[in-house]
Amino acid sequence: MFKFLENLPARVYLAVTALLAVAPLLVTLGSQPFYLDLLTRILILAIAAVSLNLIIGFGGMISLGHAAFIGIGAYCVGIPAHYDIFNGFIHLGLAISCSAAFALITGAISLRTHGLYFIMITLAFAQMLYFTFVSLDEYGADDGLIIYQRSDFNGLLNLENPTTLYYTVLVTLLGLLYLMHRLVHARFGRVIIGCKHNEKRMQALGFDTYRYKLTCYVISGTICGIAGFFLGNFTNFISPEMMDWTHSGELIFMIVIGGTAGIFGPVVGTAFFLLLEEMLSGLTQYWQLIFGLVLILLVVFGKGGVHGLLVWADTRQTAQAQPENDS
Amino acid sequence: MKLKMQRPQTGLLAAMMIMLPLSVFADSVKIGFVTTLTTPASVIGEDMRNAVNLAVEHLGGKMAGKEIEVIFEDDGFKPEIGKQKTDKLVKKDDADFVAGFIWSHVLLASSKSVLDSGKFLISSNAGPSQLAGKGCHPNFFSTSWQNDQTPMAMGEVLNEQGIASVYIIAPNYAAGKNMVAGVERTFKGNVVGKDLTKWGKDRQLDFSAELAKAKASGADGLFIFYPGSAGGAFLKQYQQAGLKASLPLYTVFTVDSLSLPKLQAGNIEGVLGSKSTMFWAPDLDNAANKRFVADFKAKHGNYPSFYAAQSYDTIMLINSAVNATGGDLDDQDGLRAAMEKAEFDSIRGRYRYNKNHMPIQNFYLREVVTDAAGNWTTSIVSTVYENHQDSYAGECSL
Amino acid sequence: MTVNRPVDWHLLVSQLLNGLQLGLLLFLLASGLTLIFGIMNFINLSHGAFYMVGAFVCATVVQATGSLLTGIVLSLASLLVIGAAVEWLIARKLYQNDHLDHVLVTFGLILVFDTLAHIIWGPAGMVIPLPEILNGQVRVGSFVIPSYRLVIIGNGLMVGVALYILITRSRLGMLIRAGASDRDMVTALGVNIDRLYLVVFAIGAAMAGFAGLLIAPITEASIGMGNEIIIIAFVVVITGGIGSVQGAFYSALIIGILDTLGRSYLDDFLGLFLSNQAAETAAPALSAMMVYILMATILVFRPQGLFSPSGLRK
Structure with a gap:
């Protein structure tokens, strides 16, 4: 039953998950509520990164506009709250439907292109949305809006409590990872992965690849919108800056660092990215120099991110343990 | 030890x-x-x-x-x-x-x-x-x-100086819009044109189009707000466009001790004599x-x-x-x-x-001058407002 | 404010010149980008860092020696070296990698270059002092044009022509053209491909540095100045078609002029349909979006951009 535990990446990921599950307890014991914030932030962005990895890692569609969905999700909390509507079901419903709609419209257009063209057209749509919100004075323009009260789920969930928020996000993330696992291993996932490697062949096999890819893009955007819903609640604040292309870029870095080949990679990548940033920025004003060098070294000497590294270590271990099988 | x-x-x-x-x-x-x-x-x-x-x-x-x-x-x-x-x-x-x-x-x-x-x-x-x-x-x-106060003082200055029409250029973000709204609130003359330029990470730093429009508008004065390095860029182009004589410059939060040394190094004399308002000056x-x-x-x-x-x-x-x-x-x-x-x-x-x-x-009118050591700085000309309160205090329920 | 005034021809001509100037600057940046991408299949986000370094080095030299020419020469020379070093030490190892790796590495390079600039030159930025004659204006009939703007236009056109000659008439140009459309063929011809890549990368870096030092007397040399323009340069590359210098030239001019005209006339134009208040709010937002709208529209009808060298990989 626990056969999957025989491979190293799975053991590591299970350990990380277990650690995340007990983290609030540790933080409380150490009376360091700040670290719970940091972890919550990591988990929220991990949701976004996992969603992005669905299109990048499995679908081969590199989007540089994913932060737009975070922004949409967050504004779906902020704008109703601005009008004193705090009902969480409305917020979440809006976040899901608006981000799905945006993904459908922009995806339908963007997916006509490939490669760098796709990167740039997704960026273009995100920038258009960014400038739209910058010009909306009613919602604070570029100053943004403070969210004075978090989404209210009729007493079912009290998101004002940091621990509740943390566990809500954690459960969402775990649910999402399970969904990804099922999705990737289903026929749908195989078609998407097939498109990444050879779209022409998939078409020859009779698949309407455009529709598969569009569906994949919409799923990804919608999930990222949910991450935005959480981020708005968590930061109690929305601003167009959330949709800035540099945030889209950061999401890409997170998944590259974690490794695009696995489902869990982006979670590790997000944690690595944010923890490193937090640690270095406390050291020196010039921390970005070190950060930049780390990014460069990771790629030049890396082996497919953390996930790739674990797989590599695992195969090496196995090879050493059973040398006779190799020959 | x-x-x-x-x-x-x-x-x-x-x-x-x-x-x-x-x-x-x-x-x-x-x-x-x-x-x-x-x-x-x-x-x-x-x-x-x-x-x-x-x-x-x-x-x-x-x-x-x-x-x-x-x-x-x-x-x-x-x-x-x-x-x-x-x-x-x-x-x-x-x-x-x-x-x-x-x-x-x-x-x-x-x-x-x-x-x-x-x-x-x-x-x-x-x-x-x-x-x-x-x-x-x-x-x-x-x-x-409060954001509105300084440009409001500038509006009064424009009135006092008999400026009948101004052209306004400011960055397109919340503070930029506040500055524009502030000057429009007190200025009694005619605003003949207004440009809000792109701001943020890829902010616009080339103001050739806006300066050409301002010049063509025939305004008596030019009001701008450009904080940080964008201000230096604007002032250089203002100088290069040769507008000092025909379109005198009025600024808020643009000409300051951070931009003046650089402007002096670049010999941008067009900024000398330009007017700005503020609650303070180095020679207060x-x-x-x-x-x-x-x-x-x-x-x-x-x-x-x-x-x-x-x-x-x-x-x-x-x-x-x-x-x-x-x-x-x-x-x-x-x-x-x-x-x-x-x-x-x-x-x-x-x-x-x-x-x-x-x-x-208080809010003061300041002018760019050369100090005793030859450095460019801002110096107080007159007091525009005494004990000025911002316009939002009424909305505060404290 | 938006009165229906008759078209002011003086204004229109100056705006077209302003648009031309912006377009040529974008071309200097985009031509290097498009070559590097077209030939080496390498996404170089750090191209903007070259633009910044060009401006800073030139400013430093000019402030120290007082000679603009020395500044330009030393700045270009240093960029040839830096460009070659980046290619040799980093980019070369990654040509076979995924585009994602390129984005990550070159973003890392941006952070490194920006922070080094902060440490070396401080956060305040630097000006490039101009000789009196370039700080003034030129009068042609009733037109008054800032003379330095003409310098930018002249230099931009000059480099454009030089690049055109280089690409169409020289052996290096032939290899570049061949490399952009079919890399394997060039290798098969027995050309030292490594050296070709090194040269293209260095020239691209020098052109970006040239654009940076040209703009700096108008704005200034400042940290991260390249990150502000690199995205638009990518838009130019994409709109023109990856790998096509000719495409980059036309799309740079189109985008430069469209952007300038949008900033100049959009509020008047929108005023015809909307209330003044609405036009005032919508115009800046729309003019900021315009280049993106243009790119998206072109890609809808021509998913490979306006000009695309034949046979280029997708």
Whole structure:
């Protein structure tokens, strides 16, 4: 039953998950509520990164506009709250439907292109949305809006409590990872992965690849919108800056660092990215120099991110343990 | 060496620390200071940091006998990062005061974290209308101004100088729009044209199209607002377009001690004689300001900017409050009451606080001149407003 | 404010010149980008860092020696070296990698270059002082044009022509053209491909540096100045078609002029349909979006951009 535990990446990921599950307890014991914030932030962005990895890692569609969905999700909390509507079901419903709609419209257009063209057209749509919100004075323009009260789920969930928020996000993330696992291993996932490697062949096999890819893009955007819903609640604040292309870029870095080949990679990548940033920025004003060098070294000497590294270590271990099988 | 000698006692000390209530051990005044220390905007942040350090030095490193500990944090010019750093200051460092904040969006994003935790929030620059009006808070104070005030003073100046029509160019973001709204509120003449240019990370720095329009409009004057390095770029192009004679320049928060040395290095003489309004100038005549400006210049070689002046005042305001409670940082009401009095020698001279905790202060007309040493600086020409209050205090329910 | 005034021809001509100037600057940046992408299949986000370094080095030299020419020469020379070093030490190892790796590495390079600039030159930025004659204006009939703007236009056109000759007439140009459309063929011809890549990368870096030092007397040399323009340069590359210098030239001019005209006339134009208040709010937002709208529209009809060298990989 626990056969999957025989491979190293799975053991590591299970350990990380277990650690995340007990983290609030540790933080409380150490009376360091700040670290719970940091972890919550990591988990929220991990949701976004996992969603992005669905299109990048499995679908081969590199989007540089994913932060737009975070922004949409967050504004779906902020704008109703601005009008004193705090009902969480409305917020979440809006976040899901608006981000799905945006993904459908922009995806339908963007997916006509490939490669760098796709990167740039997704960026273009995100920038258009960014400038739209910058010009909306009613919602604070570029100053943004403070969210004075978090989404209210009729007493079912009290998101004002940091621990509740943390566990809500954690459960969402775990649910999402399970969904990804099922999705990737289903026929749908195989078609998407097939498109990444050879779209022409998939078409020859009779698949309407455009529709598969569009569906994949919409799923990804919608999930990222949910991450935005959480981020708005968590930061109690929305601003167009959330949709800035540099945030889209950061999401890409997170998944590259974690490794695009696995489902869990982006979670590790997000944690690595944010923890490193937090640690270095406390050291020196010039921390970005070190950060930049780390990014460069990771790629030049890396082996497919953390996930790739674990797989590599695992195969090496196995090879050493059973040398006779190799020959 | 000292560390080694103390080592045997550390265990005992730690045990005592756990047993005693925390406040007894709070023998320092912790001030978190959020500003921008990366990106080109760090030129502002570093000026502010220099001023804070000078203020601490002037106080001999102590407030009411307690050590001053200032923790600087970099917001990276991003509201999200600013909020994260503020959370750290509040939750991890347990700062008593959180101050700084150049940008309105960073201040707004961070304000809830500080105010919800019951700590004091002091803006050393940003003055968004939200926090002056409906969102005013007993624990929020400003040592700067509300965004609208300075351009309103400029509007009055334009009226006094008999300018019948102006052309307005400003960046397209909240503060930029506030500046435009401020000048339009008091200016009685005709606004013949208005351009809001792209702002943010890929902000527009080439103003050729706007300058060509301004010139073609036949306006009597040009009003602009460009903080940071964009101001320098604008002034250079204003000079290169040869508009000084036909289109005199009126600015707010654009020509300052950060941009003038660079403009002088580039020989951009078009800026000499240009007019701006502000609550302060390096040559404002009072003892506190003279000391501040002289010591700042001696240490850093250039005039302090208004950002620096406001940051210096931030520390002095905190000092006045801490002294008033005799160093008791738990006496929130005492600290608040002392800050509301603003009984300290501000670099702008004495000022009062309005009920929304924005300063009631004078605004001056300033002109760019050459000082005795040959450096370009701003100098006060006249007083435009005396004891001016911002327009949002009425909306504040405190 | 938006009165229906007759078309001001003076204004229109100056705006077209302003648009031309912006377009040529974008071309200097985009031509290097498009070559590097077209030939090496390498996404170089750090191209903007070259633009910044060019401005800073030139400013430093001019402030120290007082000679603009020395500044330009030394700046270009240093960029040839830096460009070659980046290619040799980093980019070369990654040509076979995924585009994601390129984005990550070159973003890391941006952070490194920006922070080094902060450490070396401080956060305040630097000006490039101009000789009196370039700080003035030129009068042609009743037109008054800032003389330095003409310098930018002249230099931009000059480099454009030089590049055109280089690409169409020289052996290096032939290899570049061949490399952009079919890399394997060039290798098969027995050309030292490594050296070709090194040269293209260095030239691209020098052109970006040239654009940076040209703009700096108008704006200034400042940290991160390249990050502000690099995205638009990518838009130019994409709109023109990856790998096509000719495409980059036309799309740079189109985008430069469209952007300038949008900033000049959009509020008047929108004023015809909307209330003044609405036009005032919508115009800046729309003019900021315009280049993106243009790119998206072109890609809808021509998913490979306006000009695309034949046979280029997708």
